[in-house]
Amino acid sequence: xxxxxxxxxxxxxxxxxxxxxxxxxxxxxxxxxxxxxxxxxxxxxxxxxxxxxxxxxxxxxxxxxxxxxxxxxxxxxxxxxxxxxxxxxxxxxxxxxxxxxxxxxxxxxxxxxxxxxxxxxxxxxxxxxxxxxxxxxxxxxxxxxxx
Amino acid sequence: xxxxxxxxxxxxxxxxxxxxxxxxxxxxxxxxxxxxxxxxxxxxxxxxxxxxxxxxxxxxxxxxxxxxxxxxxxxxxxxxxxxxxxxxxxxxxxxxxxxxxxxxxxxxxxxxxxxxxxxxxxxxxxxxxxxxxxxxxxxxxxxxxxxxxxxxxxxxxxxxxxxxxxxxxxxxxxxxxxxxxxxxxxxxxxxxxxxxxxxxxxxxxxxxxxxxxxxxxxxxxxxxxxxxxxxxxxxxxxxxxxxxxxxxxxxxxxxxxxxxxxxxxxxxxxxxxxxxxxxxxxxxxxxxxxxxxxxxxxxxxxxxxxxxxxxxxxxxxxxxxxxxxxxxxxxxxxxxxxxxxxxxxxxxxxxxxxxxxxxxxxxxxxxxxxxxxxxxxxxxxxxxxxxxxxxxxxxxxxxxxx
Numbered sequence: 399x400x401x402x403x404x405x406x407x408x409x410x411x412x413x414x415x416x417x418x419x420x421x422x423x424x425x426x427x428x429x430x431x432x433x434x435x436x437x438x439x440x441x442x443x444x445x446x447x448x449x450x451x452x453x454x455x456x457x458x459x460x461x462x463x464x465x466x467x468x469x470x471x472x473x474x475x476x477x478x479x480x481x482x483x484x485x486x487x488x489x490x491x492x493x494x495x496x497x498x499x500x501x502x503x504x505x506x507x508x509x510x511x512x513x514x515x516x517x518x519x520x521x522x523x524x525x526x527x528x529x530x531x532x533x534x535x536x537x538x539x540x541x542x543x544x545x
Numbered sequence: 546x547x548x549x550x551x552x553x554x555x556x557x558x559x560x561x562x563x564x565x566x567x568x569x570x571x572x573x574x575x576x577x578x579x580x581x582x583x584x585x586x587x588x589x590x591x592x593x594x595x596x597x598x599x600x601x602x603x604x605x606x607x608x609x610x611x612x613x614x615x616x617x618x619x620x621x622x623x624x625x626x627x628x629x630x631x632x633x634x635x636x637x638x639x640x641x642x643x644x645x646x647x648x649x650x651x652x653x654x655x656x657x658x659x660x661x662x663x664x665x666x667x668x669x670x671x672x673x674x675x676x677x678x679x680x681x682x683x684x685x686x687x688x689x690x691x692x693x694x695x696x697x698x699x700x701x702x703x704x705x706x707x708x709x710x711x712x713x714x715x716x717x718x719x720x721x722x723x724x725x726x727x728x729x730x731x732x733x734x735x736x737x738x739x740x741x742x743x744x745x746x747x748x749x750x751x752x753x754x755x756x757x758x759x760x761x762x763x764x765x766x767x768x769x770x771x772x773x774x775x776x777x778x779x780x781x782x783x784x785x786x787x788x789x790x791x792x793x794x795x796x797x798x799x800x801x802x803x804x805x806x807x808x809x810x811x812x813x814x815x816x817x818x819x820x821x822x823x824x825x826x827x828x829x830x831x832x833x834x835x836x837x838x839x840x841x842x843x844x845x846x847x848x849x850x851x852x853x854x855x856x857x858x859x860x861x862x863x864x865x866x867x868x869x870x871x872x873x874x875x876x877x878x879x880x881x882x883x884x885x886x887x888x889x890x891x892x893x894x895x896x897x898x899x900x901x902x903x904x905x906x907x908x909x910x911x912x913x914x915x916x917x918x919x920x921x922x923x924x925x926x927x928x929x930x931x932x933x934x935x936x937x938x939x940x941x942x943x944x945x946x947x
Contacts (some may be wrong), residue, residue: 497821515870519819
């Protein structure tokens, strides 16, 4: 009699444990609310180019002046050369601009442009907006970066 | 009945054990990550300054230290850097506005960790530690000297020490006793009468004075505080001991700082500064000349012949990325000032760029109310903190001084 109760108790305990694990996993999962689009490669607004944006040295560090690479290809995949690029941006949730004014400083070939002077001074959601003019025309693209 | 209770107990226990052990967890993982990023042990080692080839030369630092404390480095022999940057007072002077040869318009800045700044002064009108040092030397309200007189003085008093570091001094025999492009009208006229070669000789000695002083200032670094001991224990999970234990009020203050009050959006990293400029709606001081902060500093740093792009820089231009990519206009830089470090702040009232607030209570009340700026747009928004929350923030700020 007592031993049956012990099994039932153990069973219940195990069930509680499982429930606990499920609850813990659920609670620590990132909220599934649709955040900004974080893709590092996308079509420009009017579909003229495909742009990718990556930190030149791999990692994004808060507070450090970094260089990034903007790679521009045509929709057909050919590198875009001789583009004039202007950069702006800020933090949409804090309505303030960028702490620095990043610039396209070098053309590295194969559609790759060095964007130097990028600095993210706080954690949160940042946006970088590129206006691009090249032989194929003018277009723009926005990249979201969340720190 | 008793069995039901034991089942309920077991259920409760199992859940408790999984959800953060017994008792309420004090900080979330996100908070812990932010707190760890503020601790002094995350401060990277000081980077070399390629624009100053003497930055890490011990003889240069020794000469710089002599000059920093030498009242001979002023027009009337009464003011040195240390008149305002007092070594036993965190290298500041406790005054709302500094007083040198005359009364200035700004609060003396403390110097701990100063070599890590990309910009200098409250408005960032200089871009290197050595170019900064030249400014008070010639400011008529501070040391009020002129570069020709400084060159002669260096030759007379420290000629041998100078030459051992920087090489031979130029021939100054034909250089007038007093002259500077920034001095009085008379000094300007004399400067304009000098040959380009003489001007260049004097400018080079002057730049080297800055480089020696900068080498000395590089050794002034922030010290560990109670907060750092607390943060390390929190990060490693060690049980806090002695004064590293935070009171409930200090914990609440820290939670507000990294959370609801969002102080950490600007006061971040191990120095509690983002090294950037913000308008925080701090009111101007009656009776002082108009002060528009960063917006007026942009042209000044660009025009400074000793800036990173000028010919007195050592090394190559790759060191000038901050200057090249600075924000030059736009509404956000009007009445914007550099975020100050908060380390040691509790021990050095008054606060802000012209000593506007005399206590930390006033500072926190300002952030709670967040009045609009007289010019430009304030980036801070009312927090409407309770009395208890304001006191907690102040209690937390004090842990950065103990």
